[in-house]
Amino acid sequence: MLITCPYCGPRDVIEFTYQGDGNRERPDPASQNFEAWNAYVYDRLNPAGDHNEIWQHSGGCRTHLRVVRNTLTHEISSVAFVRGDHASTARRKAEDKA
Amino acid sequence: MVERQSPLEPEFHVGSHGNFEHGVEILLTETRPGSIVQLAAWPGEEKKLIAAIRSVTVLALPDGAGGGSSDGVKSVFGFAPGKFTVADEAEGLAAAFAKAVTPAIGTVTDLSHGRTAIRIAGPKAEWVLAKFFTIDFALPAFPVGAGRSTAHHDVFAQIQRTGADQFDIYVFRSFARSFWNALCHASEEVGYEVQ
Numbered sequence: 080m081l082i083t084c085p086y087c088g089p090r091d092v093i094e095f096t097y098q099g100d101g102n103r104e105r106p107d108p109a110s111q112n113f114e115a116w117n118a119y120v121y122d123r124l125n126p127a128g129d130h131n132e133i134w135q136h137s138g139g140c141r142t143h144l145r146v147v148r149n150t151l152t153h154e155i156s157s158v159a160f161v162r163g164d165h166a167s168t169a170r171r172k173a174e175d176k177a
Numbered sequence: 178m179v180e181r182q183s184p185l186e187p188e189f190h191v192g193s194h195g196n197f198e199h200g201v202e203i204l205l206t207e208t209r210p211g212s213i214v215q216l217a218a219w220p221g222e223e224k225k226l227i228a229a230i231r232s233v234t235v236l237a238l239p240d241g242a243g244g245g246s247s248d249g250v251k252s253v254f255g256f257a258p259g260k261f262t263v264a265d266e267a268e269g270l271a272a273a274f275a276k277a278v279t280p281a282i283g284t285v286t287d288l289s290h291g292r293t294a295i296r297i298a299g300p301k302a303e304w305v306l307a308k309f310f311t312i313d314f315a316l317p318a319f320p321v322g323a324g325r326s327t328a329h330h331d332v333f334a335q336i337q338r339t340g341a342d343q344f345d346i347y348v349f350r351s352f353a354r355s356f357w358n359a360l361c362h363a364s365e366e367v368g369y370e371v372q
């Protein structure tokens with residue numbers, strides 16, 4: 080499986096670390112809403128198809144990435160920096176993609 | 178200044194090794210830069226950091242992710258968004274950048290004692306490195322001056338191409354001897370010389 084890092088270009092999956100489900104929304108750290116915390120920790124969509132995921136390019140530029148991966152085919156349809164303000168440094172052109 | 182010891186020293190054997198009867202196709206050496214510095218810009222301050230790099234090193238960074246350049250004495254390349262590695266044969270780079278990179282622009286980290294720089298050169302350099310790293314070493318995909326962040330068995334490596342068939346690899350000092358041994362083994366089949 081290849082993930083096309085917006086900074087580094089296409090790289091083997093061994094360079095990346097899965098950082099979890101990208102659909103979760105973390106409650107405010109001061110929140111006492113146990114249902115919201117329970118949902119954050121345990122509730123997962125577990126779709127058979129496109130899935131929003133967070134990956135880190137831990138063996139490369141070390142940025143965190145929003146990845147949409149198809150859980151049936153492993154096809155990756157989109158990769159973007161989690162931090163939007165990194166977008167200006169993503170200069171790899173589409174033709175560089177694997 | 179304190180004499181800096183090489184972590185490679187017990188395994189650094191000058192001369193020709195491996196299958197070199199038909200010629201040496203790999204040169205391995207340690208470049209031992211006096212300074213290795215890592216620079217990081219705060220969000221939105223990247224252009225100011227690039228200007229500071231130019232003022233300190235006189236090297237202009239080409240546009241693009243992983244862009245870099247080298248004049249043979251000083252080298253610079255991007256390894257992550259807004260982050261750059263700079264090396265210099267001379268000591269004192271961190272002090273120079275501490276003046277040029279104000280706290281409002283970004284950070285300066287002196288890695289001179291934290292990284293070991295290994296140079297691999299020769300007609301089989303791409304071939305040997307391709308056995309280590311899952312990146313494209315072909316010249317059109319990895320131009321001269323450019324840098325890449327990658328890893329070999331969890332040994333994080335920053336690689337700069339400093340010639341058509343020459344690469345400088347920056348690895349953690351504590352992993353350097355092990356990585357050097359692996360590089361020597363991988364070079365045996367084509368014949369290598371340690372200089």
Ligand SMILES: [Zn+2]
Pocket residue numbers: 084085086087088136139140141142
């Ligand atoms: Zn990357």
